[in-house]
Amino acid sequence: MSSPPTSGSPEGGSPGSGLLTFGETMGLVAADGIGPLAYAKSFSFGIGGAESNVAMGVARLGGEATWLGRVGPDAAGALIASRVAAAGVRTLAITDESFTGLMVRHRRSGEFAQVDYHRAGSAGSRLSPADVPSAEITAASILHVTGITPALSESARAAVFQSIETARAAGVTVSVDLNYRAKLWSRFDAAPVLRDLASRADVVFASPAEAELFVGPGDVPAELAKLGPAEVIVKDGGDGCVALIEGERHTVPALAVTVVDPVGAGDAFVAGYLADRLAGASPAERLTTAITAGAFAVTVPGDCEGAPTRAELAALTGDDVRR
Template sequence: MTGLFTFGETMGLVVADGIGPLTYARGFSFGIGGAESNVAIGVARLGGESCWLGRVGPDATGALIRSRLEAAGVRTIAVPDPTFTGLMVRYRRSGEFAHVDYHRAGSAGSRLNPADLPPSELREAAVVHVTGITPALSETCRAAVFQAVETARDAGVPVSIDVNYRAKLWSRFDAAPVLRDLVGLADIVFASPDEAALFVDEDDLLGNLAKLGPAEVILKDGGKGCVAQIGGERHAVPALPVTVIDPVGAGDAFVAGYLADRMAGAAPEQRLTTAIAAGAFAVTVSGDCEGLPDRAELAALGGGDLRR
């Protein structure tokens, strides 16, 4: 087994300095962001092996994505595409609210298709991880996600999905049946309570998600911590008290922490503890993936162990 395999759209990320309307911003930083690549970086930082695949355009943003992921220790399969690499612009309208504008319609990432996915990568991975973002981007992206899941399942490779519902990409009505089908094919499912309520009854979110098929169901609930049902047993881990600088990327850090420990053979309670600590560490640093921690930093925060 070669570690985590994931795929999806990674974009350039323009972030306005300071707080207030974008009109009055005087400085910007430029980086990268994408749920799947964030998880790949997070796993690599925690000592695991990870591979990310996606389409990138013939532009500086595409080149930056390749170089940043490779520098982070992620094995990168960047499929060249003739169109542009997607872009997002983020600013803090106030101390409490962040706003993101996406420029991704027709982007290189949205043109991902089943033929881009090497079957050997899917069959030889330790875990194949997908999100609910990719199937919302285009019909070919959706087909690629379902093909990847089926190929992994046929090979006995565990499939992980982070529901990651994005209202800007599709309606709840359109998303619910697709996400429900994906959860039914997965072994490991991550969701917020609101995301889970898209397609299961709220009376017992954990139990109702588990009834769809996954053996490991984890509900991420921000400052409340997480609850999980793993192998029929229920767990609850509280959040760690930290000063929040930027909440973006916390969910991806959580997923990376859980999957890194799962691939390392850790028990469920340890996986959840590491996931909580990774998410807590990520919110103390600005950026989508810049704050993802290594093992020593998790230990300093009070979570995780020091496996290398």
């Protein structure tokens, strides 16, 4: 059993416009400092989820965004609903009888982080097609989904593909971030599903490694574009991004910043691109905003805490002292 969705505050935007996204957001236990988990002396507790990260990023950049998902009847579920809404996102949190998923993250060294998931049978994995109203989809400007949700359960996968078909039939732009997670499913299982997602999308985001799960090496944007999306954006961390948008190629280098925490950079990048797309910006402007938002995110610890406002984006490339 589950409770009806609860909406965020009116400041989170109005139904029927902007971005609609859905998926699992979890509680996040993060070890402070760097080193083996066994030697961590303190921990912080927050939230993390690719889709809600993007929604929060869009909202902070002035766009309207709605996030929908299932959460448990627990403190972590309540925190997710309140924190996403507090970021200005219209929040449709369905209270499920199961628990809110949890992830535990630590920085084993300064070079990489490790994340362990505790989400099998979680509230978020119980998402189903009935949870995503057609009216919400058809009234949105952009439907954004990721390759994470189809890996959670059969019902969650069905929710993604049914929502995409509803959006396509209504002429709503479909955005997909492939977001392959090796701890959720194998490359063999993921490849055909991710390929199917890309072929149904108008906008596709991928890393080179994610794209090469199902396209050959070489010109990755061109290979992805052959599947049908008009906008292909290949995000490559410190190497910036390469995009093929309506047949025009764009290459944007990364910004030089001090990396504090790389987690969440990809979601901030996507949020920057989609926020500018909603605002009617040109492809070049969207990519510049995306690169800058991603760069800003890595300078702040946490999954979603680093998503910048427009003023903060401008500050990143200007004077580093705010007086």
